[in-house]
Amino acid sequence: xxxxxxxxxxxxxxxxxxxxxxxxxxxxxxxxxxxxxxxxxxxxxxxxxxxxxxxxxxxxxxxxxxxxxxxxxxxxxxxxxxxxxxxxxxxxxxxxxxxxxxxxxxxxxxxxxxxxxxxxxxxxxxxxxxxxxxxxxxxxxxxxxxxxxxxxxxxxxxxxxxxxxxx
Amino acid sequence: xxxxxxxxxxxxxxxxxxxxxxxxxxxxxxxxxxxxxxxxxxxxxxxxxxxxxxxxxxxxxxxxxxxxxxxxxxxxxxxxxxxxxxxxxxxxxxxxxxxxxxxxxxxxxxxxxxxxxxxxxxxxxxxxxxxxxxxxxxxxxxxxxxxxxxxxxxxxxxxxxxxxxxxxxxxxxxxxxxxxxxxxxxxxxxxxxxxxxxxxxxxxxxxxxxxxxxxxxxxxxxxxxxxxxxxxxxxxxxxxxxxxxxxxxxx
Numbered sequence: 023x024x025x026x027x028x029x030x031x032x033x034x035x036x037x038x039x040x041x042x043x044x045x046x047x048x049x050x051x052x053x054x055x056x057x058x059x060x061x062x063x064x065x066x067x068x069x070x071x072x073x074x075x076x077x078x079x080x081x082x083x084x085x086x087x088x089x090x091x092x093x094x095x096x097x098x099x100x101x102x103x104x105x106x107x108x109x110x111x112x113x114x115x116x117x118x119x120x121x122x123x124x125x126x127x128x129x130x131x132x133x134x135x136x137x138x139x140x141x142x143x144x145x146x147x148x149x150x151x152x153x154x155x156x157x158x159x160x161x162x163x164x165x166x167x168x169x170x171x172x173x174x175x176x177x178x179x180x181x182x183x184x185x186x187x188x189x
Numbered sequence: 190x191x192x193x194x195x196x197x198x199x200x201x202x203x204x205x206x207x208x209x210x211x212x213x214x215x216x217x218x219x220x221x222x223x224x225x226x227x228x229x230x231x232x233x234x235x236x237x238x239x240x241x242x243x244x245x246x247x248x249x250x251x252x253x254x255x256x257x258x259x260x261x262x263x264x265x266x267x268x269x270x271x272x273x274x275x276x277x278x279x280x281x282x283x284x285x286x287x288x289x290x291x292x293x294x295x296x297x298x299x300x301x302x303x304x305x306x307x308x309x310x311x312x313x314x315x316x317x318x319x320x321x322x323x324x325x326x327x328x329x330x331x332x333x334x335x336x337x338x339x340x341x342x343x344x345x346x347x348x349x350x351x352x353x354x355x356x357x358x359x360x361x362x363x364x365x366x367x368x369x370x371x372x373x374x375x376x377x378x379x380x381x382x383x384x385x386x387x388x389x390x391x392x393x394x395x396x397x398x399x400x401x402x403x404x405x406x407x408x409x410x411x412x413x414x415x416x417x418x419x420x421x422x423x424x425x426x427x428x429x430x431x432x433x434x435x436x437x438x439x440x
Contacts, residue, residue, distance in 0.1 A: 077317050078238020106242060107313035109320065142327070162224035163328060164231040168321075172224065188320055 030060045035068060038096050042088045045081050046167050049126045052085060056114025059105060068093050068100040073110045075188075076168040112188045127151045128170065129184040137187035141171060150175035151182045158182075195308075196250045197270070197367035198377055200260075201413060202303075203243035204271035207261060208421075209292060210236035211428050212279060221282050228328055232289070235321040242314045262432040266425055267415035270365070274357035276412065276420050280350075283336050283343065287350035290329035294390050295361045295383070297322045302378040311376065330394050337398025344399065351395065352403050359408035361387070 031039070031053075039058055044050045052058050052072075060071035070089055074082045086102045093100035112131040115123075120130035129148050131137060139145035141163055146156050155177035163186075165172040170183040213233035220226025244257035274292055279285050300322060303315035333351075336343040362384040364372070371377025392402045411417065431438055 074238070074317075076235060076238060076321060077242060077314075078234035078236070080234070105313075106317050107309070109313070109317045162228055163324060164224070164228035166227065168231050168234055172227075 029056075029058065030062065031058060032062055035061045035063060038092050038098075039089075042085065042092050045084045045088075047123065047126065047128065049122045050115075050119050052089070054116050054119030054122060056116065056119075057085070057110060063098070066098060068098050070100055070102045071105045072102055073105050073108075075110050079168060081167075110188070112185065115185075123185060124151055127182060129173065129182060131185045131187040134187055134189050140184070141186070148173055148184050150178060150180065152180040153178040192250050194367050194370050195376065196247050197365070198371040199243050199247040199250075199311075200268075200270045201365060201368055202299075203240050203247065204269050205275050205292070205296075206236040206243070207240040208269070208271040208424060209275035209289075210234075210240060211424055212275065212277075213285075213289075215427075216279055216285065225282070229285070232325050232328070235318075235325065239314060239318050239321070242317070246310045246314075258432070262429050266417060266421055269412075269417070269421070269425070270415060271412050271417075272357065272360045273409060273412040273418055274354065274360065276418060276424060277354065277357065278420055281346060283332075283346040284350040284353075286329050286332040286336065287347060287354055289325065290333045290394070291351075291354055291358055291391065292361075293322060293326035293329050294394075295358075295387055297326050298383050298387060298390075299378055299380065302383070306377070307375040333394055333400075334398040337395070337400040347398065348400050351400060352405075355403040355405060356407055356409050358387075358391075360410040360412060363410055363413060365413050 036053065039053050039061060040051045042052045044052070044055055055075070057073050057075065058070060059073050060069070062069050072082065072086060072089070082104065086104070089102055090100045115131070123130050129151050132140065132147060136145070136147045140148050141160060144159070146158060148158050148160075149156050150158050150173075152175060155175055157176045158173050159176060161172040161174050161181065163171050165183045169185060169188070171186050172181065173184050174181045210233045213229050213236070216226070217230050217233070218226065220229050240261070241257055244260045247260055248255045248257050274288065277288055297319065300315045300318045304312055304319065306312050306315070333347065336347040338344070339347075362381050364379075364381055368377055368380065372379040395402050
């Protein structure tokens, strides 16, 4: 993981950032998701650079407001700037984030080749979050949010979301 | 205005995404199945998201007081520079997919060139957009093939849709003065160069879908110069309704 190298987050701000989660996937904090690219404090004001997962992700406005609220509670003023480059990739989701996602019922993104085989071909590689079987099939490339695809398990018959690999 | 030509150029790009996003948004809750309904609104969301990035940038070029919302909601019809293709109505699902496909092929080719622009902001939006539009194209191409190579009725409807929309495709490659200037100085894309590859790629998919590639050479144009089809007024009256009726209202 190159997550740490690519970001510039001051350690004392991490506990506060860790309180802010994705409104669509509440088990994931903004640090798990890798959307915070920079957080530095200058004279009591925290400057945050936030990157969207997808351009139109409506969660971004909410996350921006939640960040300001979390820092206000800690007695700090936060300024949030939305940055587009470099573009977010699912590689920036932390290992811990991927585990939490799985436990929450969303299959974590596979690496690029397997992802393509699952979404474009018929490869049975996406694991059901309910029973663990890979006997699953793609229902729709677009799921309940822009970042997910919809799958169904052919063993336990449960539908589930798969977080699409984005490179 | 700091850079009128760049501003006009951004509108040429962003208005396509805004109007197509608005058109797809009209289908929210009306898709033929839950999955396609969600897919269409996801695509609309991506397009509106890209539009916001472009307009936020464009707004900074006008003056400090303007925002993305002023550009989206408070222009007159003649000031919108989208191509005629994207404003065509949602008649049936096959038609919506044909329109989407004819635009997606162009859109992805365009963004793949825009990512090498000399303008950092446009590069950032393009790189983000490529990832999203790749999914759009995959979705619309799949449906063109599935309906084209489907039942007798679906094939006929898809063929009619392609035949009807074909006359709007040439406009994608016509360049306005702003586009020519921006292409010449390395910020914009020389879209006229994309034409041959576009028709080849589109034709390949149509053939795979067992459809006939239209041969008509009558093409229509005007959107890029602000001269729209009658559909545009209806789109704008819905899009702008709240801001026109309750100026400066916020959610």
